Amino acid sequence: xxxxxxxxxxxxxxxxxxxxxxxxxxxxxxxxxxxxxxxxxxxxxxxxxxxxxxxxxxxxxxxxxxxxxxxxxxxxxxxxxxxxxxxxxxxxxxxxxxxxxxxxxxxxxxxxxxxxxxxxxxxxxxxxxxxxxxxxxxxxxxxxxxxxxxxxxxxxxxxxxxxxxxxxxxxxxxxxxxxxxxxxxxxxxxxxxxxxxxxxxxxxxxxxxxxxxxxxxxxxxxxxxxxxxxxxxxxxxxxxxxxxxxxxxxxxxxxxxxxxxxxxxxxxxxxxxxxxxxxxxxxxxxxxxxxxxxxxxxxxxxxxxxxxxxxxxxxxxxxxxxxxxxxxxxxxxxxxxxxxxxxxxxxxxxxxxxxxxxxxxxxxxxxxxxxxxxxxxxxxxxxxxxxxxxxxxxxxxxxxxxxxxxxxxxxxxxxxxxxxxxxxxxxxxxxxxxxxxxxxxxxxxxxxxxxxxxxxxxxxxxxxxxx
Ligand code: ARG
Numbered sequence: 511x512x513x514x515x516x517x518x519x520x521x522x523x524x525x526x527x528x529x530x531x532x533x534x535x536x537x538x539x540x541x542x543x544x545x546x547x548x549x550x551x552x553x554x555x556x557x558x559x560x561x562x563x564x565x566x567x568x569x570x571x572x573x574x575x576x577x578x579x580x581x582x583x584x585x586x587x588x589x590x591x592x593x594x595x596x597x598x599x600x601x602x603x604x605x606x607x608x609x610x611x612x613x614x615x616x617x618x619x620x621x622x623x624x625x626x627x628x629x630x631x632x633x634x635x636x637x638x639x640x641x642x643x644x645x646x647x648x649x650x651x652x653x654x655x656x657x658x659x660x661x662x663x664x665x666x667x668x669x670x671x672x673x674x675x676x677x678x679x680x681x682x683x684x685x686x687x688x689x690x691x692x693x694x695x696x697x698x699x700x701x702x703x704x705x706x707x708x709x710x711x712x713x714x715x716x717x718x719x720x721x722x723x724x725x726x727x728x729x730x731x732x733x734x735x736x737x738x739x740x741x742x743x744x745x746x747x748x749x750x751x752x753x754x755x756x757x758x759x760x761x762x763x764x765x766x767x768x769x770x771x772x773x774x775x776x777x778x779x780x781x782x783x784x785x786x787x788x789x790x791x792x793x794x795x796x797x798x799x800x801x802x803x804x805x806x807x808x809x810x811x812x813x814x815x816x817x818x819x820x821x822x823x824x825x826x827x828x829x830x831x832x833x834x835x836x837x838x839x840x841x842x843x844x845x846x847x848x849x850x851x852x853x854x855x856x857x858x859x860x861x862x863x864x865x866x867x868x869x870x871x872x873x874x875x876x877x878x879x880x881x882x883x884x885x886x887x888x889x890x891x892x893x894x895x896x897x898x899x900x901x902x903x904x905x906x907x908x909x910x911x912x913x914x915x916x917x918x919x920x921x922x923x924x925x926x927x928x929x930x931x932x933x934x935x936x937x938x939x940x941x942x943x944x945x946x947x948x949x950x951x952x953x954x955x956x957x958x959x960x961x962x963x964x965x966x967x968x969x970x971x972x973x974x975x976x977x
Contacts, residue, residue, distance in 0.1 A: 512591045515600065515620070529593070532830070537837050538595045539583045544630035545595050546578045548623060548727065549603075552706060553614055555723040561617065561716050566610050573606045574599075595627070596620050617718065619710035621740045621828035628836065629701040630727065632749055635843060636698040642850040643691045643756065644970040647684050649857040651962045654680040659952060661937050662777055662867040663875055668769075672878060673871040673937030674950040676777075676862060681958050683763050688965070690756040697752040701745040704729040708736035711827045740828040743821055746835045750814040753842040754807075760849050761807040764800035767856065771797060777867040781859025799856055803849045810845050813838035871937040873911045877902055879940045880912060880931065887926040897924050 512523050550571050557567035581602045583595075592598040603611035657676035664674040704724035707714055713736045720732045733739040770777040780797055788794035820834045877898050884894035901923045905911060912935050920927035933939065944951035947958075 514593055515597050515615075532593070532833075534594045534833050534836065535583070535592050535598060536588055537840065538624070538627075539588060539598075540840055541595050541624075541627040541631055541836070542583060542599070543578065544627040544634075545599050545623070546574050547630060548626045548706070549599060549614060550574045551723060551726045552618055554726060555706075555718050555720075556614075556616060556716070558719055558722060559717045562613060566613065569607060569610055570603065570614055573603055573611065576606070577602045594620070594624075596623050617709065617714040617716040618706065619708075619740075619828075621710050622705045622708040622736075624832075625705040625708075625739065625742070626727075628839065629703070629705065629729075629745060632701040632745065632839070633698060633728070636694050636701075636749070639753075639756075639843065639846055639850070640691050640694050641970065642847060642854070643687050643694070644966055646850050646854045646857065647687050647691075647962065648966045648970060649854045650680045650684050650687075651959060651966060653857060653860060653862075654678075654684075654955075654959050654962075657862055659938075660862060660864050660867060661871040661941065663871045664950075670870070670873075670875050672875055673940045675941055675952065675955050676867060677955050677959060678950040679766075681955065681962065683759070683766075684962050686759040686762075687756070688962075690752065690759060691969070693752040693755060694749075697745065697749040699730075700748045702730045703745075704732045705739040705742075708733065708739040711737055711740045737826050741824055741826065741832060743817065743832055743835050746839050747814065747817050747821065750810070750817055750838060750842050753846045754810045754814045756846055757803075757807040757810040757849060760846075760853050761804045763853060763857075764797075764804040767860070768797050768800050768804075771860075775866075775870065776863055777870065779861040779863065780856065781861075784856050784859050797856075799852045803853055806845050806849055810842045813842045868937070872913075874902055874905065876912055876935045876937065876940060879943065880935050882943070883931050883934050884924060884926055889924070889926055 512526075512529070514524065517523075553562060553567045553570040553574070556562040557564050562570070577599060581599075583598060587598065592601060600611065600615065603614060605611075654677035657680065660676040661673050662676045662679060663670040664672050664679070704720060704727060706723055706727075707718050707720040709715075724730070724732050733742070767778065767780070769775060771780045780795065782795075784799055785795045786798040788796065817835055817838045820831045824831060880901070881891065881894040881898045884897060885891050889897070901912075901915075905915075913932065917929055920929075920931060941950045941952060944954065947954050
């Protein structure tokens with residue numbers, strides 16, 4: 511007969527199908543390391559509290575170390591009757607130690623245990639995602655450096671707006687990704703609190719030194735309230751938000767590159783190795799990895815909304831609904847990790863078409879610069895805007911550009927136009943004229959790139975320095 515951690519209360523064995531519906535081992539097996547780590551620290555805490563003999567705690571610790579090494583759940587274990595990873599680890603312990611193993615759960619509940627495990631999991635996994643974000647930033651910075659003084663159009667409403675440095679475009683995405691890095695750090699800080707000592711909901715009746723236990727497990731602090739702790743998943747929701755927003759940013763990089771690599775623009779060329787063909791149309795070169803990143807963003811957002819929805823109607827204290835947190839967290843993590851590495855490969859493999867990009871950055875995109883020229887000659891901006899608007903209307907109708915205007919035509923629009931307007935109305939001058947540190951002026955972009963490279967060197971230590 512199937513036995514569970516709670517069989518004693520019941521006359522009959524659980525209904526097989528419904529038990530399988532409630533079991534979480536097939537996904538919370540991912541918390542195996544953290545469950546064992548948490549249990550070893552709990553055994554030490556019980557010993558410090560005088561609940562376990564030091565010798566017995568040492569035997570439990572040795573058995574758990576052995577379980578960590580040899581008991582990792584495999585396909586056979588996962589097909590067995592264990593309800594969740596906590597039951598699994600406890601079963602292996604009891605199989606090894608008998609009654610000593612049965613003493614480990616003293617004063618502890620799975621409600622706090624699962625929270626501790628998921629928090630420990632996020633504490634060790636979030637830095638990997640941050641590293642992948644920094645590696646993508648590094649690839650974008652390398653493209654920005656390689657672009658040098660190359661020009662391209664910027665867009666608003668997806669219509670050509672003003673000339674910018676190609677480097678400025680890459681660094682725009684870097685700015686968003688650096689916020690993601692910080693947001694992941696904040697999500698990690700949120701997870702960094704020890705819930706053990708909360709018991710099932712009311713606390714524990716044993717004199718557990720929770721501060722010492724927190725230090726032992728590497729937590730910076732202890733939760734404030736046992737009722738709250740048993741059902742608090744803010745840290746999981748915070749992680750899902752950080753992951754979702756990072757995916758939103760990746761999706762926007764994807765969309766930009768799909769458009770800019772497309773035949774209508776061809777500012778960049780995608781690496782052949784990262785593109786796919788069509789089974790029917792021989793000419794096709796499709797940006798599948800980018801479309802997948804864009805498509806997968808919906809999954810991450812769905813997990814965030816799913817967990818918030820699961821949380822919103824819960825009465826105080828643990829409820830089984832909370833078991834839904836883990837698949838959401840794991841899948842969001844996998845989705846973000848996979849998307850970051852695909853995006854890094856795509857970015858690293860981009861080739862810039864300098865002349866096409868420069869050509870696309872001139873023409874009527876210089877209208878604001880022409881208006882600024884008039885402002886420099888004392889014309890109020892609103893008036894200058896109107897004059898240049900009139901010129902643009904004429905040029906559009908005649909399918910011409912500013913560079914084709916004769917001195918007489920300039921003069922006809924305004925007597926403040928002198929022949930030097932022609933040298934002023936170029937995309938190169940346009941970017942040089944920008945003044946603010948966040949602008950596309952070459953000095954500002956160089957300073958920003960240097961700052962990004964310093965940041966990457968700081969957060970992305972060379973592999974040799976990693977332990
Ligand atoms: N698998 C459960 C979860 O993920 C563990 C906690 C079970 N607690 C309980 N009272 N049934 O939330």
